[in-house]
Amino acid sequence: MSKNIATSTSGLISRMNANSKNEFKNYDAWIKDLLMSHISVPKECLDIGCGVGKQTILIHDLYPFSNITSVDKSQKSLDTISDLFPSARINLIRSDIDDFQNYCTKNYNLIISSYAFYYSKNMVDLLIKYSKYLEKDGMVLLLGYSKRSNLEIINVINQSNTKKIPFYKDFLSLEELDLLKEHFLIDVSYFDNKIGFNGLSDFQQWFETSELLSKSENSNQVLRDISEFIQKNGAFLVTKETLSIVLKK
Numbered sequence: 001m002s003k004n005i006a007t008s009t010s011g012l013i014s015r016m017n018a019n020s021k022n023e024f025k026n027y028d029a030w031i032k033d034l035l036m037s038h039i040s041v042p043k044e045c046l047d048i049g050c051g052v053g054k055q056t057i058l059i060h061d062l063y064p065f066s067n068i069t070s071v072d073k074s075q076k077s078l079d080t081i082s083d084l085f086p087s088a089r090i091n092l093i094r095s096d097i098d099d100f101q102n103y104c105t106k107n108y109n110l111i112i113s114s115y116a117f118y119y120s121k122n123m124v125d126l127l128i129k130y131s132k133y134l135e136k137d138g139m140v141l142l143l144g145y146s147k148r149s150n151l152e153i154i155n156v157i158n159q160s161n162t163k164k165i166p167f168y169k170d171f172l173s174l175e176e177l178d179l180l181k182e183h184f185l186i187d188v189s190y191f192d193n194k195i196g197f198n199g200l201s202d203f204q205q206w207f208e209t210s211e212l213l214s215k216s217e218n219s220n221q222v223l224r225d226i227s228e229f230i231q232k233n234g235a236f237l238v239t240k241e242t243l244s245i246v247l248k249k
């Protein structure tokens with residue numbers, strides 16, 4: 001994905017707020033459960049594609065003795081973290097995800113990446129590199145879109161598009177996971193969540209920061225269709241299923 005509203009700092013903050021306000025289940029609570037059930041207290045943590053710090057702050061608060069190295073290519077997003085959440089335990093590094101030598105300068109107990117790892121040009125290669133920097137008792141936790149993500153909106157968009165857009169695929173395929181089996185023990189799960197919109201303006205706010213907007217040939221028609229749906233049914237629900245991949249040595 002090129003630099004656009006979907007990855008810009010303001011787009012990220014706006015979508016984060018819209019998701020938190022409208023999500024049925026709590027994404028952060030689910031991440032905490034995953035962390036607690038898979039590892040003991042991690043000392044050194046790495047947050048890849050940290051954005052404005054949602055997971056960095058979660059880890060910072062959950063583990064008061066941890067150090068967190070947070071990496072993103074957007075200086076503006078990193079500045080947002082240092083302005084809003086200054087902490088001696090957070091080390092911010094501006095880097096492309098694939099330039100791992102910029103940030104893999106020590107071993108980590110936890111490497112986390114939420115809705116960012118697929119920006120790597122070669123996820124499998126990068127994970128094999130990470131395996132050398134992962135402590136024996138540590139884990140890599142990757143979170144991202146699944147094949148069912150946003151399916152309701154894609155259906156609506158495709159009603160008006162002449163060029164149909166495809167449904168999502170899991171961000172890391174079974175074939176790619178197979179290539180990692182000799183380096184990691186792998187545990188895959190899905191977090192089945194929904195975002196509910198009971199008014200058009202809430203939906204519009206969310207849609208304006210979504211990459212799906214640029215794929216809609218007629219976004220006004222999409223908004224009319226969703227508005228009609230909300231009037232008839234009381235709400236429009238969008239699947240926000242997250243694929244989670246836990247990798248351990």
Ligand SMILES: C[S@@+](CC[C@H](N)C(=O)[O-])C[C@H]1O[C@@H](n2cnc3c(N)ncnc32)[C@H](O)[C@@H]1O
Binds near residue numbers: 071095114
């Ligand atoms: C959807 S946001 C996720 C932010 C955060 N992890 C969260 O879940 O709220 C994706 C982030 O990946 C960053 N990003 C995109 N491509 C990148 C790349 N090639 N290298 C490093 N970061 C990248 C963007 O700047 C953005 O902050």
